[in-house]
Amino acid sequence: MAKLLLRRLGQMVLIMAVVSLILFIVFDSDKFKKQIAVNELGGFGVQALTEQEYENWLTSKGLNVPFYVRYVDWVGDVLRGDFGFSFEKNTAVGPLLAERLVATGILGFWVFALMIPIALTTGVVAGMKEGSVQDRTVSFISVLTTSIPEIATAIFLTVVFALGLGWLPTKSAMTQGFDWTQLVLPVATLVLYDFGYVARMTRASMAEVMISQYIRTAILKGIPYRRVIMRHALRNALIAPFTVIVLQLNWLLSGVVVVEVFFQYNGFGRLLLDAALFGDIYVIQAATLVAVFIAVFSQIISDVGYTLLNPRIRFS
Amino acid sequence: MSAAAEAPIPTPSVLARLSRPRPLVVLILLMWVPLVTYVMFGHLIGPSRDILLVPAVPATLILYVLAMRAWWESKIAVIGATMVFFWMLMAVSAPYLPLIDPNQPIAPFTLPFTEKNGIFFWLGTDFKGRDMLSRAIWGCQRVIVWGVTATLVAYVVGTAFGLIAGYLGGWWDEIISFLANVLLSFPVMVLFILILNYLGQSGFNIVIAVTFASAPAIMRIVRGLALDIKSRDYVYAAQTRGEHPIWIMVIELLPNVRGPIIVDACLRLGYTTVAITTLTFLGLGLQPPDPDWGLMIKEAANTAMIFKFSYMLIIPALSVSSLILGFNLMADGLREMSLRD
Numbered sequence: 001m002a003k004l005l006l007r008r009l010g011q012m013v014l015i016m017a018v019v020s021l022i023l024f025i026v027f028d029s030d031k032f033k034k035q036i037a038v039n040e041l042g043g044f045g046v047q048a049l050t051e052q053e054y055e056n057w058l059t060s061k062g063l064n065v066p067f068y069v070r071y072v073d074w075v076g077d078v079l080r081g082d083f084g085f086s087f088e089k090n091t092a093v094g095p096l097l098a099e100r101l102v103a104t105g106i107l108g109f110w111v112f113a114l115m116i117p118i119a120l121t122t123g124v125v126a127g128m129k130e131g132s133v134q135d136r137t138v139s140f141i142s143v144l145t146t147s148i149p150e151i152a153t154a155i156f157l158t159v160v161f162a163l164g165l166g167w168l169p170t171k172s173a174m175t176q177g178f179d180w181t182q183l184v185l186p187v188a189t190l191v192l193y194d195f196g197y198v199a200r201m202t203r204a205s206m207a208e209v210m211i212s213q214y215i216r217t218a219i220l221k222g223i224p225y226r227r228v229i230m231r232h233a234l235r236n237a238l239i240a241p242f243t244v245i246v247l248q249l250n251w252l253l254s255g256v257v258v259v260e261v262f263f264q265y266n267g268f269g270r271l272l273l274d275a276a277l278f279g280d281i282y283v284i285q286a287a288t289l290v291a292v293f294i295a296v297f298s299q300i301i302s303d304v305g306y307t308l309l310n311p312r313i314r315f316s
Numbered sequence: 317m318s319a320a321a322e323a324p325i326p327t328p329s330v331l332a333r334l335s336r337p338r339p340l341v342v343l344i345l346l347m348w349v350p351l352v353t354y355v356m357f358g359h360l361i362g363p364s365r366d367i368l369l370v371p372a373v374p375a376t377l378i379l380y381v382l383a384m385r386a387w388w389e390s391k392i393a394v395i396g397a398t399m400v401f402f403w404m405l406m407a408v409s410a411p412y413l414p415l416i417d418p419n420q421p422i423a424p425f426t427l428p429f430t431e432k433n434g435i436f437f438w439l440g441t442d443f444k445g446r447d448m449l450s451r452a453i454w455g456c457q458r459v460i461v462w463g464v465t466a467t468l469v470a471y472v473v474g475t476a477f478g479l480i481a482g483y484l485g486g487w488w489d490e491i492i493s494f495l496a497n498v499l500l501s502f503p504v505m506v507l508f509i510l511i512l513n514y515l516g517q518s519g520f521n522i523v524i525a526v527t528f529a530s531a532p533a534i535m536r537i538v539r540g541l542a543l544d545i546k547s548r549d550y551v552y553a554a555q556t557r558g559e560h561p562i563w564i565m566v567i568e569l570l571p572n573v574r575g576p577i578i579v580d581a582c583l584r585l586g587y588t589t590v591a592i593t594t595l596t597f598l599g600l601g602l603q604p605p606d607p608d609w610g611l612m613i614k615e616a617a618n619t620a621m622i623f624k625f626s627y628m629l630i631i632p633a634l635s636v637s638s639l640i641l642g643f644n645l646m647a648d649g650l651r652e653m654s655l656r657d
Contacts, residue, residue: 158629254503
């Protein structure tokens with residue numbers, strides 16, 4: 001177990017090193033340096049610069065040092081906890097990233113807090129009796145909600161609850177401090193899109209357990225149906241959904257980009273998109289590292305959790 | 317009587333004859349090649365490009381009839397295919413429909429079902445005064461063409477690498493699997509943003525970005541299937557005959573991994589459509605002024621956040637949702653049928 005864990009963690013560090021090196025090489029091109037210059041000084045400003053002044057500007061930003069030197073420096077800095085400096089926002093990347101991650105973390109917390117109970121309950125209810133009315137209803141709803149992309153869900157919810165009924169604000173920029181009403185629509189959008197997938201997985205897992213021999217035996221022994229479900233079936237049926245739910249963390253990092261941009265919520269996804277459009281390399285580096293870390297780490301957790309929950313694998 | 321004994325062999329109906337593999341391929345090409353040429357290279361051909369789509373319209377209709385015939389037993393597949401073929405038909409027949417030019421500004425902020433300047437607007441106009449109905453129908457062309465092309469390229473690349481990794485094994489497998497792991501450890505949207513930002517924003521670059529994002533997952537599926545098939549007797553037989561590994565991969569392995577891949581492809585078509593719409597919305601995808609659902613959403617979200625004008629958001633959102641729902645239902649139906657057989 002410990003050996004497997006170490007191997008996976010080692011693999012993760014290797015992947016992160018490869019990814020960040022590739023990003024440094026990619027963003028070393030003249031095109032990108034120019035892009036940063038245009039974004040910072042304006043198009044006319046850059047054209048007015050002489051060759052020498054442009055060189056001076058690059059030197060002042062530390063951009064004309066070869067990328068491998070910058071990469072080594074950067075790795076040293078990151079190991080000391082310094083993530084560099086944002087060209088666009090003119091602040092240190094570390095605190096900026098932390099602030100945005102907390103914002104996305106709040107969003108993610110509520111998404112999971114609502115999605116997990118809804119998805120598991122509906123999935124179990126549907127899987128208890130395959131082909132029943134409740135099964136068909138849940139399957140239909142989950143196909144429908146997962147087929148509507150987040151951008152469309154966001155639009156429908158905004159039009160009905162914000163523009164039509166006027167109950168909720170259309171934007172979630174939180175300019176006047178934290179406001180929970182601005183959190184409702186982004187969370188609802190993500191929950192609606194995501195719960196269907198987890199519910200379908202739970203349903204499949206539950207349906208498989210319900211036709212197994214030991215459930216039939218338990219029912220034939222005369223144990224009350226409720227008890228069979230709660231004590232016998234659920235324990236095995238919830239192993240597979242666990243791994244699926246943990247892997248949704250990875251999906252969430254993709255999903256938040258469009259939702260945060262649409263609702264103007266100042267979170268991680270918006271930071272990443274802004275940085276990519278600006279060419280803000282140190283922010284992109286840090287954000288990508290965090291994204292890859294979360295993605296790979298959630299995979300490790302789901303693998304380890306699956307092994308721990310499933311005695312057949314644990315003892316073999 | 318001799319007449320009864322010599323009953324003629326029933327000749328297969330036209331539809332049955334068209335359902336054979338070869339006519340089917342011809343029909344699909346007749347539908348697909350003109351549409352792709354029209355959208356990708358139409359600006360090079362000029363005004364005479366409208367002739368291109370003439371064979372595509374009947375081909376699409378015949379394919380729809382054949383799909384209905386083949387999938388009749390699964391209601392879900394029929395509903396899904398109807399939705400997909402509706403948009404497909406809109407895409408190929410857009411130049412022949414009596415529509416207003418989608419890029420022509422006429423009367424800004426005209427509500428649906430009203431008349432202005434002597435023209436009746438079924439779905440209203442947008443903030444620049446361009447007809448929404450026309451933009452919604454023309455918009456599906458780009459989404460469908462780039463979405464399907466990107467998925468197709470991702471499948472070709474993913475399948476090729478999957479076969480190599482699975483069949484040859486060894487170092488090939490190690491290297492390909494590591495690269496796939498690197499790509500899979502990115503959240504999809506992060507990968508899209510990085511690639512499109514690096515390459516620039518165009519349809520062809522979307523194809524590349526989707527390939528980078530989807531091919532690793534496809535490669536994993538194909539690799540698993542290839543590992544399983546590799547130890548079958550007919551593969552050993554081919555090896556004993558001394559056939560070339562590439563030949564074995566194409567002739568022996570490829571036809572046997574086809575089945576599971578087709579259902580997955582339907583689902584992935586949905587993901588790619590979502591991705592293309594979302595990327596255009598984020599300003600990273602296809603460029604204005606040509607109509608596109610993601611672009612319509614982006615423009616409306618910046619200009620018309622009032623309930624009265626919410627149709628500008630609702631129309632493209634409904635369009636994209638119905639296309640994706642169609643793909644997903646089709647995938648569900650196909651899976652159901654493949655399990656029954």
